[in-house]
Amino acid sequence: MPSLKIRRDSKRRVLHTGESVRANGKYQFKYVVNGKAKFLYSWRLTQSDPQPAGKLPCLSLRELEKSINRDLESRLDPSCRNLTVNELVERYLKT
Numbered sequence: 001m002p003s004l005k006i007r008r009d010s011k012r013r014v015l016h017t018g019e020s021v022r023a024n025g026k027y028q029f030k031y032v033v034n035g036k037a038k039f040l041y042s043w044r045l046t047q048s049d050p051q052p053a054g055k056l057p058c059l060s061l062r063e064l065e066k067s068i069n070r071d072l073e074s075r076l077d078p079s080c081r082n083l084t085v086n087e088l089v090e091r092y093l094k095t
Contacts, residue, residue: 009027009045010025013045016062016065018031025052026041026042027043028041040061040065041061043055044058045062047062047063
C-alpha cells in the first residue's frame, strides 16, 4: 500500500488539494474552469496570518478559495465577475 505524502508549508501546516507555495513565499491555488487551469495567489494562507511587511493588503488564499468554490457550485464563471448588462444579456441569449 503506497503511503500518501502530505504536503506542508514552511510553518508545517497541511496544504489542501490545489494549494502550493511558490518560491517567493506566495501561496497559490489552482482550479479548472471549462478545461482551462486558473490560478489564485495570496501572501496569506489563512485569515489569522499576518500581512507581510511592504505587501498590499489582500484576502487569504482560503477565503479566495471559498469564494471561487461558491461560484463554481452555482455554475458561475468566476473569471467573468465584471460583466456589463449587455454582455450578460448576450450570454443569456446564447443559451
